Amino acid sequence: MTLWQASRMALAGGVFALSAFSVTPAAAQDTEARLRKLEAEVRALQREVFPNGDGRFFTPEVITPDGQARGQVQPGTPSTTALTDVLTRLDSLETQVARLTSRVEQQENAMAGMETRIAYLERQLAAQQPGALVPPQGTAETPAPSASTATPAPTPAPTPAPAAAGPSPERVAAVQAIAKPQSDDAGDDEYSYGFRLWDAGFYPEAQQQLALFMEKYPNHWRTTYGRNLLGRAYLDDGQARTAATFFFENYQADPNAARAPDSLLYLSEAMIALDDTTRACLALAEFGDKYPALATGRLQSMYERNTGRVTCE
Known part of the structure; x- marks a missing residue:
């Protein structure tokens, strides 16, 4: 399963949890547990996509226009309703999943480009060396004859390599x-x-x-x-x-x-x-x-x- 598929499944689970909460208030406790599990899965996906673990890629809270941290209850302020809290946390999850999806697509595109270039370079190398032979692995070299058995032989004159035919001046x-x-x-x-x-x-x-x-x-x-x-x-x-x-x-x-x-x-x-x-x-x-x-x-x-x-x- 790819990171993108895992992200979609995690987000789908969050939407299902929201619908269940809105229909049956008695299932609020179960909804809270499932939502916490969903957030943990998204954080795990973030660690896979962003292995640095620094603060550049993690936004633990969402800041509202009035300067308050949404999703956390500040001391002395009335708490939000459970439904509002769920909606806020789902908004945050959607943002994180979108970021994960963008990063995964960038990595997949980069890998596809590298594979195409490697395949092209291999074809070019094969075209430039049509007669090259690779010796089989594990083949032992032929031992040189000993001095007592070697027969003197005339050294053949080196054959000049044919010059590569280039394009004509025309x-x-x-x-x-x-x-x-x-x-x-x-x-x-x-x-x-x-x-x-x-x-x-x-x-x-x-x-x-x-x-x-x-x-x-x-x-x-x-x-x-x-x-x-x-x-x-x-x-x-x-x-x-x-x-x-x-x-x-x-x-x-x-x-x-x-x-x-x-x-x-x-x-x-x-x-x-x-x-x-x-x-x-x-x-x-x-x-x-x-x-x-x-x-x-x-x-x-x-x-x-x-x-x-x-x-x-």
Whole structure:
């Protein structure tokens, strides 16, 4: 059970206790015990979310506009009714649960961003070392021959490593001719430059630029566009498996994002390119169920084209 679920359950218990008190005054003692238990559970959740334990995150009392501490009876002042006390304490609990919920969501978003970046870095490392072999664990090294049995052999001349083929001067000049936008939104400029590179057919350069945009601006409003276009840059470059990863991540990150439906359809296209009919059909079925308006609107032609390319049961 997550902290958010525990907080919701605790608050729901407090509301139930309030309703029971208002209906049956004779159950006031039981209501008080349950409310104290609820407050103890919320304090325990606070210690989980805010392990520092300092006074920055704990508000033991609520100060009213007249300067008095609400929820505590001051000496010489008439006590409030039991119902008023319950309402005051529930207000305080609602505030604490809201704070807990905000902190948990921030932590979950940070973790999701870290996992996405780690997965991307692993893919980049694997792409840069396609021929690297990792020796199996526990393999003993071959012992060197002894001096008495070693046979002299001529030392072979070292073979020079082939130089990495770089882009031609013509390609470099063509890429440099594509202007990078300059506006008040630096993040949008980075994405737009990646789009221009992709649109001109410079797919490796577009991949690099869009990956840079994703790393520098992970929470930009263009993020869903950037991740979807990064998948398309790999798909158009003949790397359907890598493209499928970005399409799936973009859809999973937020199914309601602007380019999540597009990524789901492009995921089916990548699966078709990989001859994975089962996953292609699953993606098409998910698209048809979740986005019926787009299936008959903006993305109708692509949806019908991909559906016609596979035979789904």
